[in-house]
Each structure stands twice: as structure tokens, then as C-alpha cells.
Amino acid sequence: MKAAGAGLAAALCAAALISCGPLDEFAGTKVDTVGEVPFENRLAIPPLADSKLDSDGRRVFTLAAEPGEREFLPGRTTDTWGFNGSYLGPTLRAERGERVLVDFRNGVDEATTVHWHGMHLPAEADGGPHQHVEPGEHWTPSWEIDQPAATLWYHPHPHGDTEEHVYRGLAGMFILDDDEEAGLDLPRRYGVDDIPVIVQDKRFADDGSLVEDDREELGILGDTLLVNGTYGPYLDVSSERLRLRLLNGSTARTYDFGFSDQRDFALIATDGGLLERPDRRSRIQLSPGERAEIVVTMKPRERVVLRSYPPDLEPGSDSSRRDGGEDSFDVLQLRSAAELESSPAVPAELVDIPELDPADAAQTREFELRSRRINDEEMDMERIDTVVSVDTTEVWEVENGHGQPHTFHVHDVQFQVLDVDGEDPPPELSGWKDTIPLPPGVRVRLIMRFEDYADPDSPYMYHCHLLRHEDEGMMAQFVVVESGEVPGEAIASGANRVDRMPVARLFRREPDS
């Protein structure tokens, strides 16, 4: 595969489609596509998903995972998976207080799941590895939207296969709205001045197929970016201020987004919703699964490129080349019209975020991430690692005790960051979060509230969101129970699982040579 990759790199280099620097396909080699991406394709905007109200007043969406094919690169056809189409899926959108139901059909030939990343919902609707959907089968989770306006997303979560299923194209955005956000003067015309930006790195073989067997420790690190499934994208801008909903939908790569002319922008929201006030800055770093909403101001008749600069993966160390720590990418070109519609200034105050108080914590727990384990245990579908009492607040102290970068994602709740290595969190970690980067040696203290949805038989997950690490066992389970209740027999017996993932599948990749 590496040889095939070399051939493609040479061919694209000759056609000036990618960097003609060092051979990018070799592990640990720096990737730099700055100035080399031809911005010739209009950025695809995922369509807003159709929905209808059922007789119970629930908003019903229909999603089907399907195989397909795409010509991402000129003249090369790539086999893909997508929701309601060949690659990625429609943007789901719902308002706080609405009840939603998703009729999901698995039209691919492997069992999969759909997880609603960042969503507060009952565990049985969460779409984790216990909610397997066999090929041809339907799954119809339903829940009430009960959290602030935010940019969430959805993707498969079958234990052992999450990386592959996401990499092939199964992912989409899920935007939540509420009255508070609607009352602010912010750009919100979807596809006009409010733009989903789903960034994913890929590695293409000569024949156009996606290379899935890359052996980097972090997972697959691609040398080619797609944004909303578009290679070499540009966006025509018609108004003075543009809101970009950045989603790192990659399986392993961290980006440090900024603009080619170093202009600053307003960071207005992170994973779980709006910040208390905008933070003016020129960079925002996102690890896999994290989101950020930014508002950038444009002048007429200009072209500026959204880039990813080398991310800081191991502060104080320069040994992160193998993890993509030296890589740079041109991501998306913004082209503004000769005349721009004027937009109001970004409000100085956004929302109030009620501060969770560690003095209210019923429990303080410690988690150490090391190798592919959490607290020295590999993920076991039949073991509940953590039992949380409903209607309590907890502090989770999470440490990366390993020499590699990891991240930490908690299902069901949005958390607040109390501190990072004892220091106050920076602005990008000051709002509601569900995923946080964990560089080697770093310890974070998170605080979260488990309001409702007690269910002793259905676990939620917490895990590293580098998808290969998660697949290889860096994941664990918690249940939310009524006080004093014990986790159900159903989990220990495996009875609430439709199908058991064959163990061989987890370890079928070739060992390191």
C-alpha cells in the first residue's frame, strides 16, 4: 500500500495537485500542502435533513448507511460509505425542547451503530457499541433535545470497527438550536453565512481506494484533506461576517486552524455550545471529535485560505513528527464578492454558563490513560467500570500517563474543565466540552452533572477519541443508576447486545514490522 501511495503522490505531484516535497507517504514524514492545493471545487454543503412530525409530535429523521462511490480526486473513483448518499450524511437540526426520532437503516454489509456525539440522552438511544444494528435492520432511537444550542455530530461506534466505519465516510453534523442563541446577532443562514466545515484527512491509493491499513501509532494520518467530502474546496462569501462550524471529523489527526494572512477571528462556541463571551484569536486547535464555531470578518474581493498549522501535540517536546505535529495543510479558500452584505458585530456577551462547583461533587474519580488501557483495563463489553448515581455532580481527574498523545471523550454529559495541570483552563476550554486533548503527562480535572436517565442495564462510554486507540481497547463503560441500585445482569451476561464482535476482528491488522 505504501508503494501504491508513492505512485499516487508522484502522479499528483506531476499534475501539481499535492506537495512536491519529500515523499509524504512514508511514516513520520512531514506533510505540507500549503500553496499546493488547487481550489477548484465548490465546497459541498451537506443538505439539511428532511424531517416530519409524527402523530406524537416527534420530529422524525430518516438515515440510511449505504455503500457508494465518489470521485474525490480527478479521474479516480473511491469506494465509500455514507448516510443517505455516497459520503458523509445530511445535517440534522432540532430545537431544544423538541422530541426527535431517527429511523436508521443499516444498508452496509457490516454491523454498525450511530452515536450522537455530544448529545445528552438516554443510554439506550446513545448508539454506543451495545446498540448494534445488523445489515438490513432498523434502529429507531428517540429522545428529547435538552441542552443548549451547539454543533454536535453523529458517527458509528461499533467496538473494534469505529475507525474504519468513520474513515469510509459515515459521519454527519447535528446542529441544535435554542432561544438564547436565536436571540443573538450571529450569522445563522445555513450554507450562506453559517457554514459546516467537516475536516478529514485521507490517504488514497493509486486506484483511488482509501488506504485503511496505515500503521501509525495514532491511527491513519492522511496526506490529503477533504472538507465536507470536497477535495480542494473554495467557498463564495457574500456577507461581511462568516460563521464556520469547524468539526474535526478525522480519525486521528489534530489540526491547528488559522488563516493564511494570520487575521484573527472570534471563537464563539466549542463542543457543547456558546462561550460566555467571544475570544479573539488567530488559531484554534482541535483534536479528533472536537468542534469550534468561529466568526471571521471578510473584506470585499479578497481570497484568504483557512489553513491548519503544525499542532502542538506535546508541549515542550519536538518529537511529535510521527503524530502529525509538523504537518501543515491548506484547508479551504474563502472568496469574497465585490460587494458584501453588511453583518452586525459579534455580540460582546454571548450566554451565561452556570459554573459547576467542585464542593458539590458526590464523587471524585481518577482515570489514567496508558498504552491502550484506562486504569490498566482494556475495554470489556461485559464489565461496568464506573457506576454513577443519578442527580449527582462528579469530578473526574484524567491523566495521560503515556508517552503518546490521547484525548478523552465522555458520553451523555457536557463537562466543564476545572484545571489543566493545576492551571485555569484557556478560553477554548472554558465552555461546555465533551472531548478534550490529553498530551503526554497532562492531567485535567473535569466536572460534570448526571441529571437524569438512570438505567442500570445500558452503559455509556468514555474513551480516547483517537479512533484506533478506542477500537484497540482505550474505552470503558459507566452506568447511571438510582442511588444504591446495582448495574443490571443484562450487561454482565451480554444479553443486551445484538451481536458479539468477533475478537479476531479487533486484532486482524498486521503487526508492526
Ligand SMILES: [Cu+2]
Ligand atoms: Cu488515544
